[in-house]
Amino acid sequence: MRLDPPDSYWKKDVALFLGRRLSLAIKMLYPAAIILPVAASGIPAQYAAAVVGLVAIMAGTFGAGESLTNDINDGILVRVALTPLSPYRIVAEILVVNAALDFLQLLPALAGVYLLHPAPPAWVLAATVAVFATLLTANAIGVLLANFTSSPADVLLYATIVLFPLIYLSGFFRNQHPEGLLAALRHLVPFAYMNDALKEIFGLATAASPLAVILVPTLLGALTAAAVCLTAPRLLSPRL
Amino acid sequence: MASAALEAENITRRYRSSGRGVEGVSLSVAPGEVLGLVGPNGSGKSTLLRVLSTAIAPDSGAFRVCGLDGLRERRKVRARLGIMVDRPTHYGDLSGWANAYLFARAYGVPEEKADRALRGLFEHFGLAEYRDEKAKTYSYGMAKKLALIEALAHEPAVLLLDEPSLGLDYTSRLAYQRKLREAAENGCAVLLASNQVDEVEALCDRVVFLHRGRAVAEGTPEGLVSSLEGLRRVVAALRNPVPYAEVGEVPGVRRVVPEGRGLVVHCEDRPGIVAGVVGAIVRCGGDITGLSVERPTLEDVFARLTGEALRGEDEA
Numbered sequence: 001m002r003l004d005p006p007d008s009y010w011k012k013d014v015a016l017f018l019g020r021r022l023s024l025a026i027k028m029l030y031p032a033a034i035i036l037p038v039a040a041s042g043i044p045a046q047y048a049a050a051v052v053g054l055v056a057i058m059a060g061t062f063g064a065g066e067s068l069t070n071d072i073n074d075g076i077l078v079r080v081a082l083t084p085l086s087p088y089r090i091v092a093e094i095l096v097v098n099a100a101l102d103f104l105q106l107l108p109a110l111a112g113v114y115l116l117h118p119a120p121p122a123w124v125l126a127a128t129v130a131v132f133a134t135l136l137t138a139n140a141i142g143v144l145l146a147n148f149t150s151s152p153a154d155v156l157l158y159a160t161i162v163l164f165p166l167i168y169l170s171g172f173f174r175n176q177h178p179e180g181l182l183a184a185l186r187h188l189v190p191f192a193y194m195n196d197a198l199k200e201i202f203g204l205a206t207a208a209s210p211l212a213v214i215l216v217p218t219l220l221g222a223l224t225a226a227a228v229c230l231t232a233p234r235l236l237s238p239r240l
Numbered sequence: 241m242a243s244a245a246l247e248a249e250n251i252t253r254r255y256r257s258s259g260r261g262v263e264g265v266s267l268s269v270a271p272g273e274v275l276g277l278v279g280p281n282g283s284g285k286s287t288l289l290r291v292l293s294t295a296i297a298p299d300s301g302a303f304r305v306c307g308l309d310g311l312r313e314r315r316k317v318r319a320r321l322g323i324m325v326d327r328p329t330h331y332g333d334l335s336g337w338a339n340a341y342l343f344a345r346a347y348g349v350p351e352e353k354a355d356r357a358l359r360g361l362f363e364h365f366g367l368a369e370y371r372d373e374k375a376k377t378y379s380y381g382m383a384k385k386l387a388l389i390e391a392l393a394h395e396p397a398v399l400l401l402d403e404p405s406l407g408l409d410y411t412s413r414l415a416y417q418r419k420l421r422e423a424a425e426n427g428c429a430v431l432l433a434s435n436q437v438d439e440v441e442a443l444c445d446r447v448v449f450l451h452r453g454r455a456v457a458e459g460t461p462e463g464l465v466s467s468l469e470g471l472r473r474v475v476a477a478l479r480n481p482v483p484y485a486e487v488g489e490v491p492g493v494r495r496v497v498p499e500g501r502g503l504v505v506h507c508e509d510r511p512g513i514v515a516g517v518v519g520a521i522v523r524c525g526g527d528i529t530g531l532s533v534e535r536p537t538l539e540d541v542f543a544r545l546t547g548e549a550l551r552g553e554d555e556a
Contacts, residue, residue, distance in 0.1 A: 080346065
């Protein structure tokens, strides 16, 4: 498989990711630099899980949203949209490849966590899948936000507005034992499943099962991504 | 009309924010024909190209590309278009070659054919030795040439070019004109938006004038220019710029436009008029270093039709 010169949109993203060496080194190191000291420390499991979760969410949302708005401002995305490629396919490739690249950045840190906190393989698999589903959802949120603004700074602001309630619902810090409506809403947020899986990895028992943690956020992430792909014609049209 | 490669009918598109755009513009371009779209800044050239490139939908009207409906069959239409927007944009961290290859493949050009086509185009436009440099290191002119390569590599049936030669050096301009003629000879229909009248006169088979969003005239460059029978332009190069109000008062002078340090005087072709103009310039304090009497250009036709200049003074 040839990445350079790229012959498809997703290969272009991979080529750009690999081509910026300093940026690549920083991107690969910073999740580990944040997560590994936390994993090695003795802080309570729920907070350690929250730190890993926050890094994943922020990396996913800000990464996709910011790079997309930059491409929109440059006009290059509109130019790409004028090729015969399906706009839905372009956005789907943006989403999946960005989620995959974010996942690649998180993998060393995740591997470190698994080494420092050995857990049953089912939970390791569940946590890994849930992190990817979280990244996919977070990237979808970033892409969705790029529909409403062409300013990277606005993306950060809007992301904060959207993510804080979701993080609250997921029970990273507060809302640890939700009931009623909050419990029902929590089941709809993919981040919550990742949080449960990471708590299990860090040694805190939850009511979740590995199977549910694998299936539900994957389904929710895929649905969110599919819904965001539907905004492709608007996202790729010129901002006039 | 049935054989037109590009056919637009009553295209209207107004921007709510500014009220500018195009209104009721119809045009057609046959295979192998180069149609110039000429008008000053804000006349609607880029808006019309945006509509015809399927970037934006018109408020009303319709267009067809190679018989395909531009509103309903957009992806098929895009596959037949070669587009160059006025502001070239690329992935700066990819090489020029990688950018062009990505676009060629996006247009469905097979790997080997893309390689062959791009090699020829990079050579033609003098970019071969810079092909592996990152696009962000390219100068404006080089980026324009790269955009031209991206527009041409898939051998489109219709080329939409917005100010393609702006920013190109003389050699590159000639290379671009040669390639455009070659594309037209091979059956490509070209819609060329520009207010570089010398280029339009040299390249275009027909011209449409746009003024404030409307098509105000259409014809061959020769036909349009010959409609100004009896007009001349006196081009005076001056050592220093001078106030030129008095020149405009010479009987028979229609318009005086400063160009750099000199003056372009549009006047009637009547006996003694050149002497009158020269005298007025000298009385204004002008030190004439060069003088020529020329036939009218498309610029003069536009000015005659609309009462406005085609280019602002800064563009002259």
